[in-house]
Amino acid sequence: MSNVPPADADQRSGRRTDRLQGRKGDIVNTGKKNMDIACCVLGMVQTNVYIAVNRETQELFIVDPADRADVIIRKIKETGACPAGILLTHGHFDHIMAVDDLKNAYHIPVYAMKDEQDLLASPMANMTIYRKNSVAIVPDMMMNDLDTFRIAGFDIQVLHTPGHTPGSCCYYIKDEGVLFSGDTLFRGSCGRTDFPGGSMQDMQKSLHRLLSSLPEDTAVYPGHESFTTIGYEVRNNPFV
């Protein structure tokens, strides 16, 4: 299988989008060394929730559990692998509503950027105050830029990419050629910068950093919409 997520047609809109092969939520062999990835699109604003499974160690981590812990738990059961942690790219409501339920179910640590801690802890700032349940999250592991940690048998590097929020980050797994880009880099676009703490200037710096430092064949898994690659964004992203 190719390293680049194959393109197929979005059934509902007829638009061409780059999706992993298979139906949404299928567990897909990405063609990477040890990583299989499932993507569930969940929550009010269609957030991509990723479950990254290590075929070798049979462990997994979850990126941005947006909502519907029951759906995520069912998907985790299907993988047969053991959850090892939750990675948050930032603290907005549409990325965190299922964090507490998953923590209670699996007793696993939550990783986030240190610079995001105020936003994560404040239902006003993370905008969960406007939802059914206010959520305040205190990460177990506060990360700084360029920190590397090992989870589920993967070495993961934190890249601080402010712009969407002050403590937004991306998670880079060099050995697998994979980047989880949150609401920083989207296919042909980028995250909004008009929320409190957002900055278009910071966003442009962050996008430039990603596109100038990562290999072109890096597969990018954003917080919303379609998958992409660094190479595609270098050539097509108008915000850089």
Ligand SMILES: [Zn+2]
């Ligand atoms: Zn966001």
